Every structure is written in structure tokens, then in C-alpha cells.
Amino acid sequence: MATHMAEPAAGGADTAIEHLTIEDRIWLLRAMLLMRGLEERAMSLYRQGRVPGSFYDGYGQEAVSAGAAFAMGPKDRLCILHRDLAAHLIRGVTPARILSQYMGRAGGITRGRDGNVHFGDRKLGCVGMVSMLPDMMLVATGMAMAFKLRGEKRCAMTWFGDGSTSRGDFHEAMNWAGVQKLPVVFVLENNQYAYSTPLDKQFAVDPVERAAAYGFVGVTVDGNDVEAMFEAGRAARERALAGDGPTLIEAVTMRMHGHAAHDDMKYVPKEQVEEWRKRDPIERQEARLRSAGVDIDALRASIKAEIDAAAEEALAGPMPDPATAVDGVFCEGEAEPLGDGHAPWSGFASNGGDV
Amino acid sequence: MPTLTYLQAISSALRDELRADDRVLLMGEDIGVFGGAFKVTDGFVDEFGTDRVMDTPLAESGIIGTAIGAAVVGMRPVCEMQFSDFISCGFDQLVNVAGKMHYRQGLAVPLVVRLPSGGGFSGGPFHSQNPEAWFMHSPGIKVVAPSTAEDAKGLLHAAIHDPNPVCYMEHKHLYRRVKGEVPSGVFETPFTARVAQPGSDLVVIAYGAMVPVALEAVSDGLDGASVEVLDLRSLVPLDEEAILDSVERCSKVVIVDEANATCAAGAQVAALIAEKGFESLDGPVVRVATPDVPIPFSPPLEQAVLPGVDRVREACRELLAY
Numbered sequence: 001m002a003t004h005m006a007e008p009a010a011g012g013a014d015t016a017i018e019h020l021t022i023e024d025r026i027w028l029l030r031a032m033l034l035m036r037g038l039e040e041r042a043m044s045l046y047r048q049g050r051v052p053g054s055f056y057d058g059y060g061q062e063a064v065s066a067g068a069a070f071a072m073g074p075k076d077r078l079c080i081l082h083r084d085l086a087a088h089l090i091r092g093v094t095p096a097r098i099l100s101q102y103m104g105r106a107g108g109i110t111r112g113r114d115g116n117v118h119f120g121d122r123k124l125g126c127v128g129m130v131s132m133l134p135d136m137m138l139v140a141t142g143m144a145m146a147f148k149l150r151g152e153k154r155c156a157m158t159w160f161g162d163g164s165t166s167r168g169d170f171h172e173a174m175n176w177a178g179v180q181k182l183p184v185v186f187v188l189e190n191n192q193y194a195y196s197t198p199l200d201k202q203f204a205v206d207p208v209e210r211a212a213a214y215g216f217v218g219v220t221v222d223g224n225d226v227e228a229m230f231e232a233g234r235a236a237r238e239r240a241l242a243g244d245g246p247t248l249i250e251a252v253t254m255r256m257h258g259h260a261a262h263d264d265m266k267y268v269p270k271e272q273v274e275e276w277r278k279r280d281p282i283e284r285q286e287a288r289l290r291s292a293g294v295d296i297d298a299l300r301a302s303i304k305a306e307i308d309a310a311a312e313e314a315l316a317g318p319m320p321d322p323a324t325a326v327d328g329v330f331c332e333g334e335a336e337p338l339g340d341g342h343a344p345w346s347g348f349a350s351n352g353g354d355v
Numbered sequence: 356m357p358t359l360t361y362l363q364a365i366s367s368a369l370r371d372e373l374r375a376d377d378r379v380l381l382m383g384e385d386i387g388v389f390g391g392a393f394k395v396t397d398g399f400v401d402e403f404g405t406d407r408v409m410d411t412p413l414a415e416s417g418i419i420g421t422a423i424g425a426a427v428v429g430m431r432p433v434c435e436m437q438f439s440d441f442i443s444c445g446f447d448q449l450v451n452v453a454g455k456m457h458y459r460q461g462l463a464v465p466l467v468v469r470l471p472s473g474g475g476f477s478g479g480p481f482h483s484q485n486p487e488a489w490f491m492h493s494p495g496i497k498v499v500a501p502s503t504a505e506d507a508k509g510l511l512h513a514a515i516h517d518p519n520p521v522c523y524m525e526h527k528h529l530y531r532r533v534k535g536e537v538p539s540g541v542f543e544t545p546f547t548a549r550v551a552q553p554g555s556d557l558v559v560i561a562y563g564a565m566v567p568v569a570l571e572a573v574s575d576g577l578d579g580a581s582v583e584v585l586d587l588r589s590l591v592p593l594d595e596e597a598i599l600d601s602v603e604r605c606s607k608v609v610i611v612d613e614a615n616a617t618c619a620a621g622a623q624v625a626a627l628i629a630e631k632g633f634e635s636l637d638g639p640v641v642r643v644a645t646p647d648v649p650i651p652f653s654p655p656l657e658q659a660v661l662p663g664v665d666r667v668r669e670a671c672r673e674l675l676a677y
Contacts (some may be wrong), residue, residue, distance in 0.1 A: 059671035077427075077428060105465060113458055114460075115457045117461070118459070119459075120462075122427075122460055127460070127462065128456075128460045130452055132447055132451055133453075135420060135447065135452050138416065138417055140424060141420070141421050141424060142420060142422060142423055142424020143424040144424070145425055146424065147406075147428070149406050149430075161392050168416060169417075169447075169448075172414040172417035173417065175412055175417075176411075176414065176421060230619055255436075264465055328458050329494050329518050330457060330495065330497070331457045331463035331518040332518075334432045335518035337427060337428050344423060
């Protein structure tokens with residue numbers, strides 16, 4: 001059972017440094033800080049009654065999405081889960097649009113059609129998640145299938161949680177991807193709880209071991225180490241593009257907040273939370289960069305200013321017009337496929353984005 | 356014009372699309388080397404290869420889910436459910452992922468799901484269903500149901516060209532029983548209703564396999580009454596104008612579904628007429644449908660529940676006398 005602090009996979013953070021410039025490493029921290037800051041701001045907007053519905057965040061899990069998404073190229077395609085805001089930020093979704101999304105404003109990614117983190121910017125190569133959590137595993141598998149059929153050097157990546165491993169779509173996607181040897185990267189975000197249900201009620205065998213049963217590689221990674229997550233994503237993408245098939249990355253982490261804003265997490269032992277607090281992914285990356293001479297305070301200040309400006313912009317934006325509530329159920333024009341996303345990793349810069 | 360069976364017309368549309376558009380991809384269980392449970396894709400692998408006529412794992416959610424993924428990166432997948440009944444296993448992907456995608460994200464999902472449906476051959480409770488109403492009730496999905504060979508081809512071309520998810524209900528009972536002249540090459544049949552037979556005393560509204568049943572039922576035994584048969588062809592969108600036009604001209608309406616009666620397509624048609632065609636009516640709206648029962652296996656039981664020529668004729672006769 002992967003409740004323990006996993007050993008970094010072979011080729012972990014140390015290998016990552018070979019592939020990461022100091023600017024890349026700062027980018028990773030930036031993405032995590034922006035994610036945490038935006039979610040904290042959204043939570044305060046929720047408490048003020050400006051975010052309708054409920055509110056979900058990924059506090060303490062920022063490294064999982066930041067690290068893995070950073071390894072994705074512009075033409076790769078992503079299905080991002082609800083505790084993975086950093087992946088959206090890396091792909092190029094702006095903070096103001098994200099806060100607008102939380103508040104159900106017209107300027108949000110779904111223009112008020114869907115809430116909280118249920119979005120994907122199609123112009124940036126992302127398909128928004130649905131609430132039936134492993135569903136997107138099949139969508140990512142299908143994107144990878146199209147890439148392989150067309151002989152394109154691209155991959156698809158998707159995230160899902162420990163609870164998702166219990167549903168049939170997890171099996172169907174893992175099996176399909178294994179049978180067809182597809183360029184897809186599955187990131188299993190093992191954050192110890194599916195709502196209130198702990199791992200020992202979810203599976204009898206650590207799900208990373210299932211990868212072998214489906215015929216591909218499974219690795220367990222310290223999900224609170226952003227550079228290790230990047231390296232696992234990079235290596236998985238390399239395998240995918242080389243035609244070596246899918247990878248299951250089990251990122252071991254901890255959901256530090258309740259399932260959603262209403263959940264006081266009484267079912268989680270305090271010691272468990274305290275233990276994981278010491279492994280905060282942001283503090284870890286900050287310590288690394290501070291020792292490399294990076295001015296962390298200045299970085300934090302610039303991110304705070306960015307979030308302040310985003311909040312101001314989002315709060316000034318209009319709510320959607322009720323007269324448009326039934327618009328857009330069907331596509332009336334040409335079907336336009338997903339566009340390309342941002343890919344800030346320096347490894348892409350020298351290769352025109354086609355590493 | 357060549358004469359094709361309904362099944363040959365479906366094959367013809369698929370073949371023409373595969374030839375015309377590299378993005379078109381057929382996915383399903385046993386559709387490749389075996390040619391499909393009903394042989395719709397017989398011989399296709401020889402011309403198009405196993406990549407484009409793909410034998411998938413036995414996983415209906417997998418078929419729909421991966422087809423959605425392929426569609427949003429530029430493919431035009433056409434999925435075959437071996438039997439329409441099995442779409443229950445792919446329901447979540449179709450309804451929650453595909454159906455809601457454009458509304459939520461502005462992302463089109465050009466996807467066709469072929470659903471061999473209907474009973475009449477002792478298929479039993481898991482090989483005889485007509486699940487079209489499930490999808491009529493799910494926003495973002497179009498639903499079409501041809502009754503002739505020409506429409507089988509034209510509606511399938513139109514479905515494949517449509518930028519939205521389309522459920523294409525192909526009735527198994529019509530596969531080899533219905534024949535007709537079908538234009539060659541690619542043509543589109545619009546998602547609108549068609550007057551299968553004009554009339555002025557009563558209109559029978561039907562779709563799919565119930566259209567030939569209705570035509571036979573009104574062909575004699577109604578004392579020379581002038582009976583119209585309206586073939587809906589498309590259930591989403593529903594051709595309200597054509598329905599109300601027939602009601603206005605005929606004043607009496609019999610609606611026939613092979614599906615289970617409650618909340619069936621015909622129930623929606625009846626509701627539409629009650630809301631918008633009431634003033635035209637000269638009698639109660641009459642429905643003929645399968646009672647709310649799983650489709651039984653044994654022939655006398657199955658024939659007892661599926662609407663047949665006699666039930667439709669009797670309903671017409673009673674309503675004409677009203």
C-alpha cells in the first residue's frame with residue numbers, strides 16, 4: 001500500500017536537474033505558487049459568497065500537476081483533474097480567467113456553463129474534466145490512439161485519483177492503452193483519500209503494480225517533489241514518443257484540505273496531516289532555489305501582485321447573460337479540433353516545440 | 356440508381372466516407388476481420404486496413420470514450436455498438452462527456468454511434484431494445500432513425516458530416532427486408548421528417564421499423580380512408596413543423612413506437628401536439644407502443660408486446676370512427 005513516503009523512482013530529482021535550467025526550476029515554483037495563491041484567493045472569494053456552489057482545491061498537491069505538465073509539448077494534449085490547477089497555468093490559462101471561472105462569470109473558461117475546476121481551454125490543447133473521474137482516462141487514450149494512427153510524435157496525459165482506480169473506465173483505459181501500445185501518460189494522484197474513503201478501502205494491491213498487468217511501465221514518484229514529477233513525466237513522454245507505449249505514474253501525495261470547502265476532514269488523523277505538512281512541495285522547491293541564490297521573496301511578491309490584478313479584473317467582469325443559457329448545446333459550424341498549448345520547458349525551445 | 360438493401364446502404368455510406376475522408380475511422384467489436392455481427396463492414400479490412408476498421412477490446416465505454424478523444428483531435432470516428440442494448444455500458448461517456456462538451460467547453464465532438472436496434476427475431480431482453488429516448492433526453496446528442504435504404508445512406512452521410520455526437524439508430528429487422536433505389540456516392544438526407552404517404556383523414560406518425568408497419572397497416576382495411584404516414588427520420592432535432600403540418604391537415608393522429616411506451620419518442624410527439632396542435636385535433640391522440648416490459652424471448656410473447664400491423668390498423672380504425 002502506497003501510504004508510505006515513496007522512494008523516488010529511478011531517474012528521480014537528481015536526473016531532473018540535468019534537464020532543467022535554473023529558469024525551468026523557477027518556472028516550476030512559479031506555477032505552484034500561482035496555483036496555491038489563486039486557490040487561496042478563490043477560497044476567500046467563496047467565503048465572501050462570490051464563488052457559487054462548492055470549492056475544491058489542490059493544496060499540498062501542487063507538484064503533481066506542475067511537474068508532470070511541464071514535461072508536455074505544445075502539441076501534446078491534456079485532460080486535467082480538479083486538484084491540478086498548475087497544469088492549466090503552465091498551458092497558458094490566465095489567472096483572471098480562472099478566477100472568473102470560479103465565480104461563474106462570463107469571462108471564465110466555460111462562460112459560466114460549468115463550475116470550479118471543470119474546465120479545459122480547447123485552444124490550449126486541454127479537454128475539461130467531468131465529475132465521473134476516470135472518464136478522461138479514456139478520452140486521453142483516444143487522443144493518443146489518433147496520434148498513433150496518424151504517425152504523429154505526440155502524447156496525451158491525464159490525471160486521476162486513487163478513488164478512480166476502482167471504476168471500470170480505469171480498467172478499460174489501461175487495458176486499451178496497453179493493447180494498442182499508445183502514447184499516453186496516466187498520472188495517478190494518490191492523495192490518500194477519495195472524499196473520506198482511505199486507500200485500504202479502495203484497493204487490495206497498490207495500483208502502480210497493475211501497470212505491469214496491462215503490459216506497460218508503472219513508476220511510483222514522490223508527488224511532493226516537483227522536479228521528480230517533471231522527470232517522471234519527461235521520461236514517460238520520451239517512452240511514448242519512442243513508440244514504447246503508456247506509462248502509469250503513481251504520484252504519492254496528500255490531500256491537505258477536505259474534499260471540498262464544506263468538508264472539515266474529521267476522518268483524517270491529525271498526525272497524518274502534520275507529517276505531510278513537513279513535506280510541503282512549495283517549501284521544498286523554495287529551499288532548493290534559495291540555496292541556488294534565487295530571490296524567493298521577490299518571486300512571491302510578483303505572484304501576489306499578479307493575483308491581485310487578476311482578482312480585480314475578474315471581479316469587474318460581468319455575469320453571463322441569462323438569455324444565453326440555452327445557447328451552444330450543439331456545434332453549428334465546423335468542428336474545430338483542440339489547439340496547441342504553451343510549453344515553457346527549455347527543452348522544447350531548441351527544437352521548435354517538437355522534442 | 357442501384358437497388359440496395361438497408362444494410363447495403365449503410366455499408367455503402369461507410370465505404371464512401373472511408374474513401375473520401377482520411378479522418379473517418381470505424382471502431383467496434385468484431386467489425387474488422389469478421390466484418391461485424393451483421394456483416395455491415397464485411398470485407399472492409401481488405402480495402403481500408405485494420406487501423407481504420409478497428410477491432411476494439413470488448414469495452415463499450417472504452418469505444419465511446421476513446422472515440423471522443425480521437426474526435427477532439429480531428430478524427431471522425433464512427434462507432435458500432437454490436438447491439439444497441441450495449442450502449443448502456445457506454446452511456447456515461449456519451450451522455451456526460453460527449454453530450455455536454457460543446458455547451459461546457461465550446462469543443463465539438465464529431466462522433467457517430469451506430470446502434471443496431473429493435474426486436475422481432477427472438478433476441479430477448481438484451482438484444483432487442485430501442486434506446487433512442489435515453490439520448491433524446493440527454494442534451495447535446497442528435498438522434499436519427501432511417502426507415503428506407505435511401506435514408507439509411509443519406510442520414511449516415513449527414514451524421515458523419517455533422518460536428519456533433521449523433522446516435523444513428525439502424526433497425527436490425529430492416530437490414531435485409533427493406534430494399535430500394537439509392538443514389539450512388541455521397542449525399543446527405545436532412546434531419547427532417549418525410550411524408551412517406553400523403554393523406555388527409557388521419558396521420559400515422561412513426562420512425563424506423565414502424566414506418567413499413569404503418570404503411571402496411573393503412574394499405575387496406577380502412578374503408579378507403581385517406582391516411583397519411585409521416586416518417587420522422589430524425590428524433591433530435593424533431594421536425595415540429597412537419598408534425599404540426601400533418602396534424603393540421605389530417606386532424607387525427609396515431610403515433611407508433613416500437614420502444615417502451617413511457618417517455619418514448621412518441622410521447623414527446625404527443626406532448627408537442629397537445630401543446631401546439633390542439634386546435635387542429637378532431638379526436639384523442641392515440642399511441643401504439645411496446646408496453647413497459649423487457650422484450651421477451653419466446654416468439655408468442657415477443658409478438659404479444661411489439662406493435663404489429665394489426666394493432667396499428669385497429670388503432671386507425673377506431674380513431675377514424677371517433
